[in-house]
Amino acid sequence: MVTMKDVAEHAGVSIATVSFVVNDTKPVTPATRARIEAAMVELGYRRNAVARALASRRTRILALVYPVFERPLNTSSVEFFTSAAAAASARGYHLVIWPVSNDGRELGELLGQRLVDGVLLMEVQLDDSRVQVLERSGTPFALIGRTREPDRYRYVDIDFEATVAGAVDHLAALGHQHLTLVLGSGVDHGDRDYGPFARTRAAFDALLPERTLTGRTIEVNQTEDATALADRIVASHPAATGILVLNDHTALRLVAGLRRTGRKVPGDISVMGLLAAAESGMVCDPPLTLMRAPGPELGRLGADALIRDLEKDEPLPPRLVPCAFEPGQSTAPRRSS
Amino acid sequence: MVTMKDVAEHAGVSIATVSFVVNDTKPVTPATRARIEAAMVELGYRRNAVARALASRRTRILALVYPVFERPLNTSSVEFFTSAAAAASARGYHLVIWPVSNDGRELGELLGQRLVDGVLLMEVQLDDSRVQVLERSGTPFALIGRTREPDRYRYVDIDFEATVAGAVDHLAALGHQHLTLVLGSGVDHGDRDYGPFARTRAAFDALLPERTLTGRTIEVNQTEDATALADRIVASHPAATGILVLNDHTALRLVAGLRRTGRKVPGDISVMGLLAAAESGMVCDPPLTLMRAPGPELGRLGADALIRDLEKDEPLPPRLVPCAFEPGQSTAPRRSS
Numbered sequence: 001m002v003t004m005k006d007v008a009e010h011a012g013v014s015i016a017t018v019s020f021v022v023n024d025t026k027p028v029t030p031a032t033r034a035r036i037e038a039a040m041v042e043l044g045y046r047r048n049a050v051a052r053a054l055a056s057r058r059t060r061i062l063a064l065v066y067p068v069f070e071r072p073l074n075t076s077s078v079e080f081f082t083s084a085a086a087a088a089s090a091r092g093y094h095l096v097i098w099p100v101s102n103d104g105r106e107l108g109e110l111l112g113q114r115l116v117d118g119v120l121l122m123e124v125q126l127d128d129s130r131v132q133v134l135e136r137s138g139t140p141f142a143l144i145g146r147t148r149e150p151d152r153y154r155y156v157d158i159d160f161e162a163t164v165a166g167a168v169d170h171l172a173a174l175g176h177q178h179l180t181l182v183l184g185s186g187v188d189h190g191d192r193d194y195g196p197f198a199r200t201r202a203a204f205d206a207l208l209p210e211r212t213l214t215g216r217t218i219e220v221n222q223t224e225d226a227t228a229l230a231d232r233i234v235a236s237h238p239a240a241t242g243i244l245v246l247n248d249h250t251a252l253r254l255v256a257g258l259r260r261t262g263r264k265v266p267g268d269i270s271v272m273g274l275l276a277a278a279e280s281g282m283v284c285d286p287p288l289t290l291m292r293a294p295g296p297e298l299g300r301l302g303a304d305a306l307i308r309d310l311e312k313d314e315p316l317p318p319r320l321v322p323c324a325f326e327p328g329q330s331t332a333p334r335r336s337s
Numbered sequence: 338m339v340t341m342k343d344v345a346e347h348a349g350v351s352i353a354t355v356s357f358v359v360n361d362t363k364p365v366t367p368a369t370r371a372r373i374e375a376a377m378v379e380l381g382y383r384r385n386a387v388a389r390a391l392a393s394r395r396t397r398i399l400a401l402v403y404p405v406f407e408r409p410l411n412t413s414s415v416e417f418f419t420s421a422a423a424a425a426s427a428r429g430y431h432l433v434i435w436p437v438s439n440d441g442r443e444l445g446e447l448l449g450q451r452l453v454d455g456v457l458l459m460e461v462q463l464d465d466s467r468v469q470v471l472e473r474s475g476t477p478f479a480l481i482g483r484t485r486e487p488d489r490y491r492y493v494d495i496d497f498e499a500t501v502a503g504a505v506d507h508l509a510a511l512g513h514q515h516l517t518l519v520l521g522s523g524v525d526h527g528d529r530d531y532g533p534f535a536r537t538r539a540a541f542d543a544l545l546p547e548r549t550l551t552g553r554t555i556e557v558n559q560t561e562d563a564t565a566l567a568d569r570i571v572a573s574h575p576a577a578t579g580i581l582v583l584n585d586h587t588a589l590r591l592v593a594g595l596r597r598t599g600r601k602v603p604g605d606i607s608v609m610g611l612l613a614a615a616e617s618g619m620v621c622d623p624p625l626t627l628m629r630a631p632g633p634e635l636g637r638l639g640a641d642a643l644i645r646d647l648e649k650d651e652p653l654p655p656r657l658v659p660c661a662f663e664p665g666q667s668t669a670p671r672r673s674s
Contacts, residue, residue: 033378034378037374037377037378038378040374041370041371041375044367059450059452061452063433068415068418068419068422069419069423072415072416072419073410073415073418073419078405078409078410078415079409081405081410081436082405082406082436085405085406086406094436094447095436096400096433096434096435096436097433097434098433099418099419099422099431099432099433110431113396115398115452225619226619226620226624249616249620252620253619255622256620256622256624259622260622279586282562282563282590283563283586283589283590283593283620284620285563285592285593285597287563287593
C-alpha cells in the first residue's frame with residue numbers, strides 16, 4: 001500500500017503538496033504537479049477518489065439524530081425539528097431526521113460516510129454512548145439535552161427545575177397538597193437514564209419538601225388502556241388531588257380514563273401536562289392545563305449552537321429554556337372535604 | 338478545458354479506459370495506466386474529484402421527502418416513516434426524512450447533490466411539480482400517493498374507496514342516513530389538490546347516492562377552537578347524525594367540542610375518524626371508532642417499491658391498501674326521534 005508520504009519522498013516535495021494535488025485543494029505549479037504525478041505513476045499510488053473527495057467536502061447537510069425505532073417522534077419533537085430545520089435553512093443548511101438507534105455503532109457508521117457536516121443529537125441520556133462516538137469522530141455536534149456532565153459539550157435543554165416549579169406552584173396555589181408525578185414511558189428502553197425523566201424526577205423530589213407538599217412518582221408505559229392507567233395511577237397515591245404528567249399522550253389517556261372511571265377532572269382531580277404540545281391541550285376535554293414544551297425555541301437555539309460551531313463563531317453559553325404555563329380547564333381549586 | 342476525450346486521443350486508448358482510471362472503477366494494466374496518467378499530466382487534465390466520485394458512488398441513503406413546513410408530520414406519517422425506515426434498514430439502506438417544500442426547486446437542488454440513491458415522495462398532490470423534477474433527475478423514486486395520472490409512476494397508496502365505504506357502511510348499518518364528511522385542513526396550502534382529500538371526497542360523493550344516503554362535505558382548518566369547530570360543523574348540515582372526519586387532530590377536537598356544546602357522542606351524533614392512528618382513538622373519550630391509517634404496511638410497501646427499482650428487480654404492481662375498521666365507542670345506533 002503506497003501512501004502519500006511515499007509519493008512525497010519520491011518526488012522530493014512535502015506531504016502537504018502531494019495532498020494539494022491529490023485532493024485538488026490548492027494550485028501547484030505545473031512542474032511540481034508533473035513530478036508528483038510521475039512519482040504516483042512510478043510507485044503505483046492509487047487515489048481513493050471517494051474518500052479523498054468527501055474528506056475535503058462540505059455537504060451543508062446537518063443530521064438530527066433521533067432513535068425513532070426506540071422512541072416514536074411526538075408532537076413536541078416534530079415542532080422542534082420543524083423549527084430547527086427552518087433556522088438551518090435560513091443559514092443555507094439542510095437539516096434531515098436521521099433515524100439512528102441509541103446504540104452508538106450505527107451512528108459511527110453514519111459519521112464514517114462523511115455525508116453530514118454536523119449533528120444535532122436528540123433524546124440524550126445521562127450516559128450516552130453516542131456522545132463519545134460523536135466526540136471521537138471529529139464531527140461538530142450539539143446536544144438537545146444534557147449528559148451527566150453537561151458542560152463538556154455544546155447543548156440546549158429544557159429548564160426542568162423552572163418547569164416543575166411552575167406546575168407545582170400552580171397546583172399548590174389551588175390548594176393541592178398531595179401530588180403525583182407520572183413519567184409516561186416506562187423503563188423499557190433504559191428510560192431511567194433518559195435525561196428529561198431523570199431531571200424532572202429530581203426537580204420534583206427536591207421541590208416538594210421546600211413547599212411542604214407530599215408527592216410520589218409513578219412510571220407507566222405507552223400502551224396501557226386508559227381505564228387501567230387511571231386506576232393504577234390513582235391507586236399508587238390515593239390522597240393525591242393533583243397529577244403532573246410528563247408526556248402528552250399519557251396525559252390525554254389519563255384524563256379520558258379518569259372520566260370513564262367516574263372521577264371528575266378537575267372537580268375531583270386536577271391534571272397538568274408537563275413538556276406538552278399546545279395542540280394536545282386543544283384535543284383534551286376539558287382543555288388540558290399544561291407547561292408547554294418549548295420545541296420551536298429549542299429548535300432554533302439548537303440549530304444556532306451547531307452552526308456557530310461549524311462556522312467557527314464564538315460559542316454561546318448553554319441555554320436552558322423553561323416551559324411556559326398554558327392555562328386550560330383541567331385544574332381547579334381543591335374541593336374542601 | 339481538457340476533457341477525457343482529449344486524454345484518450347493523446348494516449349491512444351478509448352474514453353472508457355480513461356474513465357476507468359479517472360474513476361477507479363475497473364482495473365487497467367499498469368502500462369496503460371501510466372500512458373493515460375502521462376497524457377493527463379501533459380495536457381493538464383484535472384480530475385474533478387468530487388463530481389467524479391459522487392457520480393459513480395452509491396450512498397445507500399434514501400430520502401423520504403416531506404414538506405414539513407407546509408404540513409406538520411402527524412402520527413400516521415411518523416408511523417409510515419418508522420416502518421419504511423425499518424424495511425430499508427433490513428435491506429441495508431438508510432432512510433432519512435428530508436424536509437423539502439412543495440415547490441420543486443428545492444428538491445432539484447437536493448437531487449443535484451447526488452447524496453441520495455432514491456426518493457420516497459410523500460403528501461403527493463394531483464398535479465405535483467416535484468414529480469417532474471424527480472423524473473428529470475433520473476433518481477429512482479416511488480410515490481406514497483398518486484398524481485392525476487397514477488400509472489406513470491411506481492406508487493403505493495391508501496384505498497380511499499374501500500376506506501370510505503367501510504366507514505359509510507358502518508354508519509348506515511347503525512341507521513344513520515344523513516352524513517357529514519369533514520376534511521380537516523382547510524384549503525390554505527392548495528389542499529384541494531392534495532390527493533387524500535380529493536380522493537376521499539370523490540369516493541364519498543360517488544358512494545352516497547348508491548347507498549341512498551345524503552351527505553355534505555365541509556373543510557375546516559387546524560387551528561379553530563373546539564367549540565366553534567363543533568358548532569360550525571353541525572350548522573353546515575343540521576340533519577346529520579353521523580360525521581366522518583379525515584385527520585385525527587380534527588376528530589379529537591370535534592368530539593371535545595360536541596361535548597362542550599352539550600351534544601352527546603354517540604347518543605346524539607356518531608363520529609368516526611378516517612385515516613386515523615390507533616393511538617388517537619385511545620386518547621379520545623369516548624374511544625374513537627376509526628378507519629385506521631395503514632402507515633406501517635404502506636411504509637413497508639413504499640420502501641420495497643423503491644428498493645426494487647434501485648436494485649433493478651421486477652416492479653411489483655401498484656398497491657392500494659385499505660384502512661382497517663377499528664371499533665370504538667363514538668358510534669351507536671341512530672336514536673329514533
